[in-house]
Amino acid sequence: MIVLKEIIYLLRKEILLEWRQKYAISGILLYVLSTVFVVYTSFKKVEPNAWNTLFWIIILFASVNAIAKSFVQENSSRQLYYYSLANPTAIILSKIIYNSGLLLFLSFLSFIVFALVAGNPVKDNFHFFAALFLGSIGFSITFTFISAISAKANNSATLMAILSFPIIIPIILTLIKLSANALRLMQDTAVWKDIATLLAIDLILITMTFILFPFLWKD
Amino acid sequence: MRKNWWKALGVVILIYTYTAGLLIPLKPGILSVNPSNLNSGEEVTLTVIGYNTFFTKTESELRAWIKLDNEHAISATKIELVNDTKAHVSFNIPSNLPTEDKVTDASLVIDNDQDGAMVLPSKLTIKKTIDVNPNAEGWTNAPITDLNRKTGFSFPFRGILYETIRNTYFHVCLWFAMIILLITSVVHSFKYLRNFRMEDDQKSMSFTMVGTLFGMLGIITGSIWAKDTWGTYWTWEEVKLNMTAIALLIYLAYFVLRSSFDDYEKRARIAAVYNIFAFAALIPLIFVIPRLTDSLHPGNGGNPAMGGEDLDNTMRMVFYPAIIGWTLVGVWISQIVFRIQRLKEKIMEF
């Protein structure tokens, strides 16, 4: 119960922090818009196959950029303050929940912008948005944890990408396949297996995060 | 010496696998047959090229069949031996084939007491020139009987693969050894997070380094083999190959991560955390990639594979020791890396 209360407090803090420094969130939004526009101007006409891949690549890079800052933005003395106050599980969980929400918002926005600019080839909305939802959660868990790791290292910006991209590959491969199904680019009857795989990956990652984060946090 | 017996064992096993893997011959087999497109109702002479065969050194006559399916076969009318690996085999193909299809795949079966039975599966195609009732007269079946068996040690003869089947001992076992080393490394990372002893971190790092080395060797040798067998260096739909590639990316990133710390204690802790997290994230790939598409790799879609026919008992006698041998030698190398690392950190402390 205490953990739950802590999570709510920390979540409120995250949102407040985001609200106070609006440049971060508006920067990410602008990033999504300009990426979509660059992709559109260089492709002109986007085939469904390319649409699928490009969409997830845009989401991938937007997510890395959005989450990379989550442990860097607060200086070490403030982190020490949190450490003395809150449970590490509450800290990582609140960050993951907050980042999941942020990524969900971001990916919906990218979808809308991308669909407006390059057309909307999605045929099966349920599967597509299920993929979007599960993908956002998986991205948020992985990137939040890796950003915690890379914040401990010195050159965190590059490190964030090289540490997280190999780990994200299983998730993004499954996501691309799921949404290829939703775009009717391929026919697969066992879509539920893919969704189960994504759920299982998210579960594995969140379990590992709970086990490992306390070791990362203490300094 | 008593403490180091396993190193000697590893080397002895590797010497055994290399000698056995290179010296044991392939089973005799049929390399090619010409012509391969036949028509019904014609008399045809096939030139058969054998591999590792001893056509002229046998006591019994060479026998040959064209096998249409499990029940129907045509027997050879005349056989003329040119030398040990070349023979002219004549067939009188009846005009009335017991099949429904216009074009039939057929296999060539050759048998003698020296080489045992050899099959060239589905290489021949027989076209029906005249359409006759499949149940009509004019067809005499020549059942394939009394096939001989090759005795002694030999590896299976497979089309496309031929001698490269030996790469199973040199390439595939590296992958297994890599996985074993990486798992050991993760175990040491867990140990470090439990006890915070620097030795565990150094061990974990050394196992990772040798595992990465084996992974690289596995990828290089794999792509040499793949280029020759499938005609591409790389296939994206393949589990082992892609898992190794992603593992390499992860562990190269691991070394970059390690190199970005100055403080040993902090480096050890964070490297251990990343090692465990990355390994856990790697495991789902085993289930993810096979679901993407059909694969070229052994075991999928009729490709030469492990298990079943392709890894027969003789191969197992070399393959399993090869895994053990490479693992032992890998542990040995990682111990050397570990000792160097320990020495280095000791010197740095002064």
Added chain:
Amino acid sequence: MKKAKIFLQFILFFFCSNLIAQTENPDFARSIGKIYVVVAVIVAIFIGIIAFLIYLDRKLTKLENQINNK
């Protein structure tokens, strides 16, 4: 950073050995039941292990120098 650099060197090195194995005349590589593919694989493993040994050797030499200088 240094270690990453050496690993990159390894990769380049391996790719070179791979290319050498591939530039052989394809008919030659396919002669005698493709035995030269097996040879190429064994040579690649050998080169890899030797390269790693050289890397370890250099690392050890550096440590020895450090000890002697103290």
